[in-house]
Amino acid sequence: KRRLNALGPGGLSRERAGFEVRDVHPSHYGRMCPIETPEGPNIGLIGSLASYGRINPFGFIETPYRKVVEGQVTDDVDYLTADEEDRFVIAQANAPLSDDFRFEENRVLVRRRGGEVDYVPGSDVDYMDVSPRQMVSVATAMIPFLEHDDANRALMGANMMRQAVPLIKSESPLVGTGMEYRSAVDAGDVVKAEKDGVVQEVSADYITTANDDGTYITYRLAKFSRSNQGTSVNQKVIVNEGDRIIEGQVLADGPATQNGEMALG
16 A cells, blocks of 8 residues: 555544644655545545655655756656755756757746745756656546646545446546556556567466567466455456567456556446
8 A cells, every 4th residue: 555644653643633734745745645635534644655756765755856967857867855855946847848858948947945936047957857747646646637626626536546446347548647557557456478478378367478588477367356345356368369478568457457557446
């Protein structure tokens, strides 16, 4: 689970926590989702890890930024904690760039210490966000046109996504955000090819592949096993015998996925 909790041993109690603790803070950016949190007594005390956030060896949450050198955006990515980020001037992920990765506009919209917003010349920028969805959680990032929604209703949408039950016949959304494939594959519900090769044998409960390096792999599928939520976990083959496959390709759908894409109930 990607949940962040302020309760429990050494933490707060629901009764003691005031408004200030529960509120969204500039340091949450790219680390903790400002949208996904429970309604009710736990609001703001339980949160969700942002899409690109990770926990460093010291237990601090870091978020990635692209380095900007003398106005030119590089592909070097640095993970920064909230206190490190305060020292830098950071541009948005959707700031327009020219073909040589320089800022097109003379004045670039940035944030600096304490969440202050400002316009500065491109040469003054230190870092740039890696993606427009790095500030929100995976569930929130799967809401299409999130920026046109009221925050309170988006909170309800993100929370209800977690309550979806797998359908017998999954259908992936016609309008998505590009997060559907990544979230389904990273959740581990689907079966992925470990190596390039050809599908040799397909059955209801296993797939055998003949790989280009001369080895064979048999992938076993989960068949109608029970999940912790009491729903059925059933993996269905989506490749045929003789199909050419590449490493990382989805071979079998899990519950709530279609063709390797998230398809919630």
